[in-house]
Amino acid sequence: MIRKAGIKDIKQIQALINAFAKQDLMLARSLNELYENLRDFWVAEENHKVVGCAALHISWDDLAEIKSLAVAKKSQGKGLGKELIDACLSEAEVLGAKKIFVLTYKPDFFKKFGFKRVGHARLPHKIWAECINCCKFPDCQEIALLKIIAK
Ligand SMILES: CC(C)(COP(=O)(O)OP(=O)(O)OC[C@H]1O[C@@H](n2cnc3c(N)ncnc32)[C@H](O)[C@@H]1OP(=O)(O)O)[C@@H](O)C(=O)NCCC(=O)NCCS
Numbered sequence: 001m002i003r004k005a006g007i008k009d010i011k012q013i014q015a016l017i018n019a020f021a022k023q024d025l026m027l028a029r030s031l032n033e034l035y036e037n038l039r040d041f042w043v044a045e046e047n048h049k050v051v052g053c054a055a056l057h058i059s060w061d062d063l064a065e066i067k068s069l070a071v072a073k074k075s076q077g078k079g080l081g082k083e084l085i086d087a088c089l090s091e092a093e094v095l096g097a098k099k100i101f102v103l104t105y106k107p108d109f110f111k112k113f114g115f116k117r118v119g120h121a122r123l124p125h126k127i128w129a130e131c132i133n134c135c136k137f138p139d140c141q142e143i144a145l146l147k148i149i150a151k
Pocket residue numbers: 020025026068069070071072075076077078079080081082083103104105106108109110112
């Protein structure tokens with residue numbers, strides 16, 4: 001089941017993200033960041049446990065970002081990643097975002113959903129504010145992809 005996250009899910013979301021972050025597959029998130037951005041998050045639930053998450057974050061008047069996509073190893077390959085992306089894209093449409101971007105180490109996964117690779121310079125300066133606090137800055141290998149959902 002895919003649903004919006006609640007406060008009770010935050011610790012499971014953090015455990016999921018930070019387990020992959022330890023393997024250098026995605027960026028770690030602090031509890032503070034997760035609580036403050038709780039309303040961005042969708043979760044996938046199986047047997048009352050959080051096994052997946054993704055966040056849709058509004059960046060600017062026509063731009064949103066999909067962040068922190070993760071599906072637990074045991075639950076991968078069952079379509080949950082796709083359902084989480086679909087939930088974020090539907091929400092973006094409802095909110096009126098026209099362009100969705102991702103910064104990812106898994107470009108091929110996002111290309112399946114119509115995202116196209118773009119140069120980092122195509123994205124507004126504002127989004128790099130978060131990167132300055134990242135331990136990987138400025139040698140980040142993340143790839144930027146963009147999907148236009150409305151003109
Ligand atoms: C990437 C990830 C979210 C995929 O989740 P998932 O639930 O296994 O994905 P799904 O089962 O919904 O797969 C949907 C489609 O994407 C494909 N796919 C899955 N992982 C892929 C990858 N790494 N690269 C390319 N395609 C991939 C599947 O084969 C499937 O294709 P199909 O519809 O043609 O059958 C999951 O592997 C994960 O959490 N990885 C670790 C964290 C991570 O890398 N997050 C990415 C954000 S930086």
